[in-house]
Amino acid sequence: MPLFGIDISHHQGSFDVERAAREGVEFFIFKATEGSGFTDSRFKENVAKARRTGKPFAAYHYQRAGASAAAQVAHIRRVVPRDVSVIPDVEAGSGDVALTRDIVARLRAAGYRVPLLYLPRWYWQRIGRPSLAGLPPLWSSRYPDNIIGDIRDEYADVPAHYWDGYGGLPVRLLQFTSSARVAGRAPIDANAFRGTRSELRALFNGSPGGGAAAPSRTPGEDIMPVPLPTGVHARSFQIPEGTEKIAINCPHGELTVRTLFFVGNGYPAGHEPDGLPKFDLRREAVPNNDTGYVIHRLRPWRVDVPRGATSGAIYYHYPVPDKRYEYVGSLDFIR
Numbered sequence: 001m002p003l004f005g006i007d008i009s010h011h012q013g014s015f016d017v018e019r020a021a022r023e024g025v026e027f028f029i030f031k032a033t034e035g036s037g038f039t040d041s042r043f044k045e046n047v048a049k050a051r052r053t054g055k056p057f058a059a060y061h062y063q064r065a066g067a068s069a070a071a072q073v074a075h076i077r078r079v080v081p082r083d084v085s086v087i088p089d090v091e092a093g094s095g096d097v098a099l100t101r102d103i104v105a106r107l108r109a110a111g112y113r114v115p116l117l118y119l120p121r122w123y124w125q126r127i128g129r130p131s132l133a134g135l136p137p138l139w140s141s142r143y144p145d146n147i148i149g150d151i152r153d154e155y156a157d158v159p160a161h162y163w164d165g166y167g168g169l170p171v172r173l174l175q176f177t178s179s180a181r182v183a184g185r186a187p188i189d190a191n192a193f194r195g196t197r198s199e200l201r202a203l204f205n206g207s208p209g210g211g212a213a214a215p216s217r218t219p220g221e222d223i224m225p226v227p228l229p230t231g232v233h234a235r236s237f238q239i240p241e242g243t244e245k246i247a248i249n250c251p252h253g254e255l256t257v258r259t260l261f262f263v264g265n266g267y268p269a270g271h272e273p274d275g276l277p278k279f280d281l282r283r284e285a286v287p288n289n290d291t292g293y294v295i296h297r298l299r300p301w302r303v304d305v306p307r308g309a310t311s312g313a314i315y316y317h318y319p320v321p322d323k324r325y326e327y328v329g330s331l332d333f334i335r
Contacts, residue, residue: 002193003027003193003195003200004024004151004152004192005190005191005192005193006020006180007029007175008188008189009030009031009040010043012188015042015046018049018053023183026200027056028050028056030046031043031060031089032061032076032080034062035062037067043079043080056203056204060086061086063088063095065099070106077110086107087116087118088100088107088118089118097127101135113204116172117138117139118138121140129167131167132167140162141176142174143176143179144157144162147179149181151180154176154190155190155192157302157334158176158192162176176192225332226314228316231318234313234315235331239262239309240335243335244334245304245333246312246331246334247331247332248332250297250327251328252297252327253327255316256292259313260293262312292316
């Protein structure tokens, strides 16, 4: 089981950091600054509370494209104590990686530890999938659902491939939900670290330049989910080795699975009427709907993969929930 932590800002108001630590939260990341002028009103208070817990903690700075690296680092230096690690937050409105590289270099030159880079996969893809070589390891984010619950229960649904790296960097920290319940409050962003407490402390409190003492992990092969666009479709898929479940999800509206089947080694002899090998599992309908299994937004359907299954197919209907946006469901592999 990984170690769990949270990230919070002024949006959570006066948060009981010490109660969270008593509940088992192992680390904290607090918003400190944004751009060249914004300071989080709760940062100083949150840092003082975290120091009392003795748990590792860090600050994050929201990178803004409209301000120079020099101006942003000057602002960070006015707000963040030198003994607190700083994590650049690079997402919507942050600009490109060239600005990130400049900020990281200036932070390191100023004596700050830069242990991680928050740059979610979706934003990395949006800016053209650039090489991230030379930057700190990734703090990534991806959620299997948005159901409010206990941190440990939320993490149980995380597929293994959420940890796969990109841009040439490993994922060292994973934000896996924005809906955790912590210290009597919800929703809270929750994160996982796969390592020991000493490795976690080394990552957050290592030498300036980014936590080089943390364990080295080679990113695994990137197992991408099967996209499920709106409409009526039949999609086939290969099942990666070690997959225990598949999770079928949609971001909005309802997706109806009309038929789901698996094929592979060790299945019954013979063929179906359409000439395909015998199916191990076939779903035509479920009790709550006479047309198939209905999946509501962010409430994935998890199905055990039969032993020996090597491939499968899904026949589904996903009506367009809102014509203003493009929606795509997914079939994820859980190992």
